[in-house]
Amino acid sequence: MTLRQPLLLTLLFVGAALAVVPAATDTMPLGDVRAGMRGTGVTVFQGMERSEFTAEIIGVLENSVGVRRNLILARLEGGPLAVSGVIQGMSGSPVYVDGRLIGAVSYSMGSFPKDTIAGITPIEEMLNDDTGPAPRLQPVSVPLALPLSSDSLTTLLPDRLAHPEPFALRPGDVHATGLSAADGGALGLQLRPIATPIVMTGFTEAAMDHIAPLFRSAGMVPVVGGALSAAQSLPDGPLQAGDAVGVSLVRGDLSMAGTGTVTLVDEGRVHAFGHPFYNLGAAGFPMTRAFIHGVLPSQSISSKISAVGEVLGTIDQDRATGISGRHGPGPRMVPVHVSLDSPDRGKTDTFDFEVVTDDFFTPLLTYNAVLNTLFTHSRQLGASSYVVSGEARLVDQAPVRFEEMFSGDSATILAALYISGPLTALINNGFEAVSVDSIELSITAHDDVRTASLDRVWIDDPRPRPGRTVPLRFTAKTRRGEEITRTVNFDLPANARGRLEVLVADGTTLARQERQESGRDLTATSLGQLIREMNGARRNNRLYVQLRRRDAGAVMGGRRMASLPPSVLDVLGADPSGRGFTRLRTAVVGEWNVPLDYVISGSRVLTIDLDNP
Template sequence: MPLSEVKPGMVGIARTVFEGAELSEFKAHIIGVLRNAQGPKRDLILARLEGGPLAKTGVAAGMSGSPVYVDGRLIGAVAYSIGDFPTEAIAGITPIEEMKDATAVMTRRGAEAARIELPITPESLAAVMRQSYQRIAPFATRASDVRVLGLPASEGAQLATMLRPIATPLIMSGFEPEAVQLLSSIFSGAGFRPVAGGGMGGRATAAELAALNGPLREGDAIGVSLASGDVDMGATGTVTHIDGDKVYAFGHPFFNMGPAQLPMTRAYVYAMLPSLMSSFKISTMGDVIGTMRQDRATAIAGTLGTGPATIPMT
């Protein structure tokens, strides 16, 4: 459904996995449309979510990408929430046409060399990594930049400046505690929610893999792997749309790298962990099902099939 047809008062149905591999539905009550909320000509649909465990958890890390349908037509992905300690499950929905348009662009940003002084210390390494992994902020910072449709201008503009991408669960396993602490301090500032890996060494067990049999569906959990083997690291979110072998997810950036190649995996959700500060899905990654090829401000996108070539490290 085009954004121009989305109106306040509409009630949508959204899908995600709250536990295991079972798709669950919840309601999305459309409040209004925030123009320029993600930057110039980047809009968000504002909605109040209802159903499932959301009364306890609010919008949780791992829900990024949950598809929302109105009258059976896809309008976009649940992708933004109102910071920490929210009292209601208010979410920003990235319009599906913006997800498709952004991920169709093949230009790559120029790489910037990371400079580190010798001798290398944990502190200096962390400082360089924090600078390298900072995501471009895909949201408005000034209320005056936002045009509001469907609710009072001042109230809507203020909400727009409070919305931030839903934190992405970052699964880590096999690391020494000191390394976990260092990596957590780095990635927490880049929009991630570091969590301990489940399953066997951060990977799904045989029983969990069996639950993930069958074709990938809109609303299923999905992972992007950064490292696998003796140590595992990866992020999980939700599939928004499948078009042939193309997969769209998250509704916000991963690292905002542009064209990229990272393994795309199935994911298994153990449970939703409620938290007054920031609830999140406890999940683990499954088998590689394809390649993430685009990492843009409004979505990640990839293709189903074989994964990308990886670099062995010892």
């Protein structure tokens, strides 16, 4: 992608004069805004130079998305706007009428607009929504049915993406002032928050193509960012109204940041965007200055191309009417270290970056960054295999261990999702707050498919008896037809009688069967249990052997209890608290597993009759 065209476009339209922002800003109440007024907006089209554009007030849309939620309609002119239309990255651009601030440019007509009509969020609503730093609410628990396996841990993240709503859902929702009811209703249906450009550096085209739909659904558009040259540096002084501002998400070997415009700096508070970033409420994003390389014009919707500088403070509020924060130190981020070993190529790469600390964004951004690492430094075409190990270190909790293998056409995506799944479940556990201290990952990449299917299973003892060690042998065939043979020696209990079952299965099959036998979805009852279950999750590259017998038991509070007398079962079943009671008909006498260098699939059941000599 070349920035020559956007740079030329910008330089043709932007004057050399620096837009003057009032030192002490007076605001205009919404009730004083009238159709026909002409105002002046301020934004950055090039570099760090604040430039002016004009805004002709068309009218006001009242109470369209809720009580006391209004939008000022304006037609924007000046600078590159006649060619570019409303630009992604203009969100937050302040608009003044007679030197008084009326609000922030925040909504546009969506894709392929025919006119430069924009919605302006009234400044009084932005200020009323800014409650200052506040604790985040306890997140809603993400239920995980026990026992766990990789298939349940790799499906958590995609289900948690939100979708921005249009300004109005029905024409009748809109009460228009200054224009007809029909025009107001039609505009209200078309107006949407101006998409936030997510500037990404260090990301491959393949990674961006995969990541883009996830962000677009949330009103964010990934764009290729340009880094600052060695000769360029951004001032570390406080931001002013009209400055380009960045919301940093990832920093280090990879960079990702949302960009917009500062609306107002008042009594130490910085207000921007005029619409939500992700509407998280209380937040903790690093706030940076942004440098605008130029405007990338598009018939769909144009976008600013930018780079972000050092952290100047913290964005601590992400509300429906905008984001806000304060100059000063930035928030703590989660350091992530990835070591990628490619033995087929004889090389090892290491990557260090930080992701923002947030219930939603920490798992999502870790997934994005790990996925990009794999796309960048492993096989692009054809199937691959990945062995993932490492841990997420938690504050005042045991670490969560990563240990899994993936192989096949989707291995790259599944390996990245496998990291995000436990993070999603941990941070949204519903029991107590969790703070992720750091994430350490070691990934081995192979340029081939490493899968195997269970072929034969047999007990290599003609007369297995109680108290005896019994050899269980199995063979599996790889995708290339090679045969793998392994032996598991297990002890038959000395008091065992009757028929015993030997279940041999891959991790996913075994976990699914155990969930079905429990009769209902069992979930963890404490954070400690959740961590233990994740660390003990069934693995793709292990074959599991269970020795079972028919016996009465139960699951209570997520725990399996075997060999229970009928009287105990009756008491537990009559417990009015419920606590997830389920009767079991099978008891697991013992369990063993065999690690393999392949992703294994398949299951078999053998029967041992100890009463038959």
